[in-house]
Structures are given as structure tokens and as C-alpha cells.
Amino acid sequence: MQNSIILQNLSREDLTDLIGNVFDTKFKDIQKIQNTQTENNDLMTRSEVLELLQINASTLWHYQNKGRITVYKIANKCFYKRNEIMQSLIALKKM
Template structure:
């Protein structure tokens, strides 16, 4: 069996230790979220259809039904966010 050690800690020291731990975890979470958003590639219609292994008409139908969100400037090409495509796939699996 291991040795049990008791360390005297004041309530203020304990609160500071907890605060430091929470602060550290929040910083890690922020970095992960920023990294995830930085990799939010825009995909063309063709790339999105290829990623999903569907044809362009199916992609058009899914977009018009609101299953997948498209982005673009009026009158120009449509783009899809990779993260939203992956999230849609995860939701369908539920």
C-alpha cells in the first residue's frame, strides 16, 4: 500500500489551488476551440459531395431542405464549412 501524506492547507490556499486548476483547464479549452475554428475549411460543392460520397443533386436537395448549410456571396459559388458537415454527420448517427 502507498503512503498517505497530509499537508496542511488553509481554506484560502485550497481556494487558490482550485482556482489555478480551473484557470488552467479553461486555457486548455480555449486553445482547443481556437484550433478547431482555425481548421474550419471552406469546401466547394464538388469537395463536399466527394466528402459525403453523394452526387451534386443530392447535395443540392440536402442544402435546400436545410440539412446542410451553404455559404457564399450572392450570385457566386456556394461553399460549405467542413466542421458543419462533420457535425451534421454526427447528428445523423444518433
């Protein structure tokens, strides 16, 4: 009952602004979620992975050969998916 009284007191322009603000807020929330997901799927170069993991090139090569990290090659350039790198990290158990 209260909601209908409030809506009756709103002008058409106020109602349009209210609805627009709700849609803007929801749209921005969806954009944030989508941006977070695409950031996680970014391709990283070899040097970026080395810096992220703080390892040297030979260690990265061993990880690739053992199948711990997947490498994608385009025109002899190596790329890695950020989310796959993060998933390859293993949590240590405390003893």
C-alpha cells in the same frame, strides 16, 4: 527544498534556456490546438463536399433545400463550412 537547491546550482544561462524551452513547448501546444480549430472551420467547395460525402450534386441540392446543410454563397460560388458538414452527420442507432 530540493527545487531551490537545483535552482541554486543552475547558471543564469541554464535557467534562461530552461524557461525558454518551457515557453516554446507551451507555445507549440497552443499552436497545434489553434491549427486544429481552424482546420475544422475551413471553407469547402461544392466538389470537395461531394467527394467527402460521396454523394452526387442533386443529393447535395436536396440537403440544402431541406436545411440539412447550410450553404454560403459568394459571387455565385457555393461554399460549405467543414465543421457544419461534420455536425450534420447523424449517428445511426443499432437495433
